[in-house]
Amino acid sequence: MHSKACAPLTRGRNLSESSRTLTCAELAEWFEFYALGVLDPAIQAQVDTHLTEACKTCAANLAKATALNSILLSMVPNAAMPSRLKHRLLAAVGHERPRWGWAGAMATMLMLIVALWLGYEERQRGKELADARQVLMRVASERDQFSQALAFLSDPATKSASFGGGTQPGGTRPIGKQARGQVFLHSEFGVLLVASNLPALAKGKAYEMWLIPRAAGAAPRSAGLFDSNGTRALYIVNGPLDVADIAAVTVTVETEKGSQSPTSPVLFTARLN
Amino acid sequence: MRFLTLLAAGLPYLLMQVALRSGGDADLVRRMKARQPKAMSDLYSKYGQAAYSIIFRIVRGASAAEDLLHETLLHVWNRAASFDGERASLGAWVLTIARARAIDCLRAAEGRGVAKGLEHLENADLFHGIDPEHLSSDATKRVRQAFAKLSEKQKLALALAYFEGASEAEMADKLKQPVATIREWTHDALEGLRSAHEGAKFV
Numbered sequence: 218m219h220s221k222a223c224a225p226l227t228r229g230r231n232l233s234e235s236s237r238t239l240t241c242a243e244l245a246e247w248f249e250f251y252a253l254g255v256l257d258p259a260i261q262a263q264v265d266t267h268l269t270e271a272c273k274t275c276a277a278n279l280a281k282a283t284a285l286n287s288i289l290l291s292m293v294p295n296a297a298m299p300s301r302l303k304h305r306l307l308a309a310v311g312h313e314r315p316r317w318g319w320a321g322a323m324a325t326m327l328m329l330i331v332a333l334w335l336g337y338e339e340r341q342r343g344k345e346l347a348d349a350r351q352v353l354m355r356v357a358s359e360r361d362q363f364s365q366a367l368a369f370l371s372d373p374a375t376k377s378a379s380f381g382g383g384t385q386p387g388g389t390r391p392i393g394k395q396a397r398g399q400v401f402l403h404s405e406f407g408v409l410l411v412a413s414n415l416p417a418l419a420k421g422k423a424y425e426m427w428l429i430p431r432a433a434g435a436a437p438r439s440a441g442l443f444d445s446n447g448t449r450a451l452y453i454v455n456g457p458l459d460v461a462d463i464a465a466v467t468v469t470v471e472t473e474k475g476s477q478s479p480t481s482p483v484l485f486t487a488r489l490n
Numbered sequence: 491m492r493f494l495t496l497l498a499a500g501l502p503y504l505l506m507q508v509a510l511r512s513g514g515d516a517d518l519v520r521r522m523k524a525r526q527p528k529a530m531s532d533l534y535s536k537y538g539q540a541a542y543s544i545i546f547r548i549v550r551g552a553s554a555a556e557d558l559l560h561e562t563l564l565h566v567w568n569r570a571a572s573f574d575g576e577r578a579s580l581g582a583w584v585l586t587i588a589r590a591r592a593i594d595c596l597r598a599a600e601g602r603g604v605a606k607g608l609e610h611l612e613n614a615d616l617f618h619g620i621d622p623e624h625l626s627s628d629a630t631k632r633v634r635q636a637f638a639k640l641s642e643k644q645k646l647a648l649a650l651a652y653f654e655g656a657s658e659a660e661m662a663d664k665l666k667q668p669v670a671t672i673r674e675w676t677h678d679a680l681e682g683l684r685s686a687h688e689g690a691k692f693v
Contacts (some may be wrong), residue, residue: 246677246680246681249680249684250651250658250676252586252611252616253589253611253651253652253655254590254593254611254655255651255655255656255657255658256657257657257658257659276619277619279616280616280617280618280619280620281620281684281687281688282684283582283586283616283617283620284579284582284620284621284624284629284687285633285680285683285684285687286582286586286652287579287581287582287585287586287620287624287625288624288625288629288630288633288634288687289633289637289648289652289683290540290544290585290586290588290589290652291540291544291581291585291625291630292633292634292637293540293543293544293547293653294543294547295539295543296542296543296546296547296555298538298539298542298543298559299552299556302534302538302542302556302559302560303531303534303538305560306530306534306560306563306564307527307530307531307534309530309560309564310525310527310530310564310567311527312527312528312530312531
């Protein structure tokens with residue numbers, strides 16, 4: 218360890234200008250460049266050696282040179298500094314939240330609007346898709362019904378009877394002058410009812426079709442519920458049927474859950490020969 | 491008119507002096523060690539402008555300068571525990587780190603490779619023995635006056651070393667002068683500046 222100025226070094230490398238070693242006083246001329254990291258490597262090696270050996274003179278000279286360097290650096294004219302830099306630094310050490318600025322706020326708002334619009338569009342497309350699916354199912358159902366109705370009409374074994382036109386025979390109540398229709402019975406296909414101008418019913422109510430047996434005193438058999446859109450109704454009861462045993466087909470108005478036996482006056486009756 | 495020109499030229503220097511006198515570095519370092527976020531705000535207020543100006547002078551780009559100042563001050567913040575604020579100059583440390591980072595960036599951009607030893611020069615121990623308030627001392631004023639008296643050739647050579655990280659050989663190449671001439675210019679210039687810094691009358 219050096220307690221005073223170092224003696225000239227004897228193991229220094231060759232320098233760019235001379236191969237001799239330098240004293241502390243001579244090295245003092247190089248410390249500014251040493252502290253800047255721009256010193257000739259040969260001289261830098263000598264400075265490193267002095268500092269490694271804790272030469273106090275050289276350490277003091279290095280401190281002076283570093284101080285002078287910082288003064289010279291501080292003489293640079295001021296450059297305009299962006300104000301966001303301070304906020305960025307303070308955010309980095311947890312002193313404040315990062316500021317987004319107007320551009321960030323606008324971008325966020327724009328993204329929010331786009332997201333809301335996309336969400337709305339998606340919901341609209343979903344609704345339209347559901348509507349289209351419903352229409353498709355209704356069309357398919359109607360197609361099936363017409364196909365079955367055609368089977369009834371085209372088979373010679375089908376029996377039919379008409380109804381409609383004001384007050385019905387047998388004490389049935391009037392259902393309107395325009396309401397009319399036909400029922401078709403087939404031993405394999407079941408029963409087909411086609412009606413026009415049958416009034417639409419109130420909510421909770423439904424038309425119920427009854428099969429009236431020929432046997433005297435036999436109770437009517439429910440053939441199921443159907444409704445009408447006010448202009449036409451097409452109702453099919455599938456299944457094998459003993460057509461010869463059926464005397465008539467009647468319709469009443471019941472609750473939408475149906476009844477075990479007619480609970481209201483018969484609207485109309487279609488009698489089979 | 492001449493008065494206004496001089497005032498405009500000296501204003502940044504005066505503003506920096508006001509910033510530098512606004513509080514003791516020892517207390518600032520103590521608060522940085524205690525991880526008080528307000529200390530970062532004070533560090534920025536005291537040395538941010540000077541460090542940014544040095545970096546901007548070297549890299550010549552606002553975006554890169556912004557990133558490098560951010561890196562510099564965070565480095566100081568994270569290494570504050572190793573710094574003796576009572577016996578070392580925080581200002582010299584900050585400005586040295588700012589310059590080293592900017593020179594590294596410049597050398598990389600110019601394909602010159604990273605300078606050797608710059609990282610070593612950021613070591614907090616190297617700043618021990620420098621008056622903590624030396625940047626706001628009279629020495630700064632004397633150095634400034636001495637620098638103004640240097641020849642343009644000397645200023646140019648020193649600028650290459652300080653702001654481009656150029657070695658003597660690189661300075662000689664750029665200024666198209668022998669290394670010996672460059673050495674004469676820079677040695678004479680630094681000798682005068684050194685004298686001014688240490689208080690001797692500079693002629």
